[in-house]
Amino acid sequence: MGFLAGPIEQFEIKRLAEFTLFGIDAHFTNSAAYMLVAIAIISAFMILSMRGRSLVPTRLQSMAEVFYEFMATTVRENIGPHGVQFLPLVFSLFMFVLVVNLLGMFPIPGITFTVTSHIAVTAALAVLVMAIVIGYGIYKHGLGFFGIFVPSGVPAVLMPLLVPIEIISFISRPISLSVRLFANMLAGHIALKIFAGFVGVLLGGGIWAILSPLPLLLTVVLTALEILVAVLQAYVFAVLTCVYLSDAVHGSH
Amino acid sequence: MSDDKPDAPDERGRISEAERDAFRSRSSQLGDRLRSARGEQEPKVAQKGPFGSATAQPGATGTSSDSSTAARGAAIGKALRVSTELIGGIVVGCVIGWLLDEWLGTRPWLFILFFMLGSAAGMLNVIRAGMSTKTGPANPSAGPSVRDDDDDA
Numbered sequence: 001m002g003f004l005a006g007p008i009e010q011f012e013i014k015r016l017a018e019f020t021l022f023g024i025d026a027h028f029t030n031s032a033a034y035m036l037v038a039i040a041i042i043s044a045f046m047i048l049s050m051r052g053r054s055l056v057p058t059r060l061q062s063m064a065e066v067f068y069e070f071m072a073t074t075v076r077e078n079i080g081p082h083g084v085q086f087l088p089l090v091f092s093l094f095m096f097v098l099v100v101n102l103l104g105m106f107p108i109p110g111i112t113f114t115v116t117s118h119i120a121v122t123a124a125l126a127v128l129v130m131a132i133v134i135g136y137g138i139y140k141h142g143l144g145f146f147g148i149f150v151p152s153g154v155p156a157v158l159m160p161l162l163v164p165i166e167i168i169s170f171i172s173r174p175i176s177l178s179v180r181l182f183a184n185m186l187a188g189h190i191a192l193k194i195f196a197g198f199v200g201v202l203l204g205g206g207i208w209a210i211l212s213p214l215p216l217l218l219t220v221v222l223t224a225l226e227i228l229v230a231v232l233q234a235y236v237f238a239v240l241t242c243v244y245l246s247d248a249v250h251g252s253h
Numbered sequence: 254m255s256d257d258k259p260d261a262p263d264e265r266g267r268i269s270e271a272e273r274d275a276f277r278s279r280s281s282q283l284g285d286r287l288r289s290a291r292g293e294q295e296p297k298v299a300q301k302g303p304f305g306s307a308t309a310q311p312g313a314t315g316t317s318s319d320s321s322t323a324a325r326g327a328a329i330g331k332a333l334r335v336s337t338e339l340i341g342g343i344v345v346g347c348v349i350g351w352l353l354d355e356w357l358g359t360r361p362w363l364f365i366l367f368f369m370l371g372s373a374a375g376m377l378n379v380i381r382a383g384m385s386t387k388t389g390p391a392n393p394s395a396g397p398s399v400r401d402d403d404d405d406a
Contacts, residue, residue: 179340
């Protein structure tokens with residue numbers, strides 16, 4: 001026994017450097033370090049791959065173009081031709097969430113940390129998206145933006161019932177957006193850690209060591225599943241950002 | 254090494270002269286294959302829906318298997334989306350009802366009312382999530398690479 005490490009330990013925020021700004025706790029943590037690493041990787045990848053800008057792309061350049069075209073298609077299908085102005089935002093969000101999720105899949109003992117397993121981070125991203133949706137919606141349509149709360153083609157008698165439902169539906173968007181990403185990453189990493197811990201416990205348990213390949217096999221399968229979830233959640237986040245921005249662009253539906 | 258180098262350009266030039274026709278016929282064959290592959294792909298793409306794309310998988314060429322994997326990924330993404338939409342609506346409704354009760358001192362009633370409204374909002378979210386791609390505005394589902402070129406220009 002004793003091999004079963006705490007499954008929550010990996011989500012602990014550690015201070016790497018003490019730093020206080022006007023009395024605000026702004027310490028440099030492992031979370032911030034991981035974000036910086038992610039941004040460095042994305043910047044290096046995009047800048048290095050697009051340096052050649054050749055018509056016939058090199059291997060690296062076509063990788064970058066795959067990401068770009070994927071997001072460009074997503075934006076165009078969900079927002080429409082006017083959505084291209086939001087492509088930089090959606091692309092940045094997608095790449096950030098994707099790289100941060102995948103970085104969390106690299107097991108470095110004592111260091112590995114998944115930024116998106118903290119709701120503070122995902123909620124901040126979701127609030128950013130909703131702030132842009134509301135801000136752009138009001139800028140584009142004025143107070144008419146709030147027409148999205150009034151469903152069309154419905155008798156006036158039902159309005160007192162339907163408008164609150166629409167408002168609750170709107171408020172629930174940033175919550176489901178942030179909780180989905182955070183919960184998927186948290187649950188996946190906890191499951192991985194627990195099943196990986198079983199291997200160690202069984203190996204140390206005398207005759208039970210015979211059973212230890214079973215959780216090991218499950219851990220391998222779960223790792224593949226987690227990589228799928230890491231990519232899919234980044235994609236879902238980008239798609240939902242597009243869907244919500246679509247409301248701001250097109251106004252009441 | 255230094256002896257080989259002068260030979261290389263001659264070699265290259267000679268081979269390209271000799272095989273130019275062969276290369277031309279190969280590239281035209283490739284064009285035909287691409288065209289026929291696109292032709293095969295058209296009706297399958299037109300079917301849409303996760304099942305149509307899933308059945309398009311076997312015996313498909315490189316391009317069409319790419320698009321069906323993307324469609325399947327989108328379908329899984331949508332499924333993952335739906336799971337939290339319902340809960341999101343209910344939670345928001347409950348929190349609003351609870352806060353209004355605290356504020357107005359009407360302990361259970363607004364909570365109950367907003368729980369129901371929240372449930373309705375959650376179901377509305379689920380329905381919207383299920384229909385979002387169909388009702389999307391101006392949905393050009395034609396070849397993406399061609400349209401990209403238009404955008405870049």
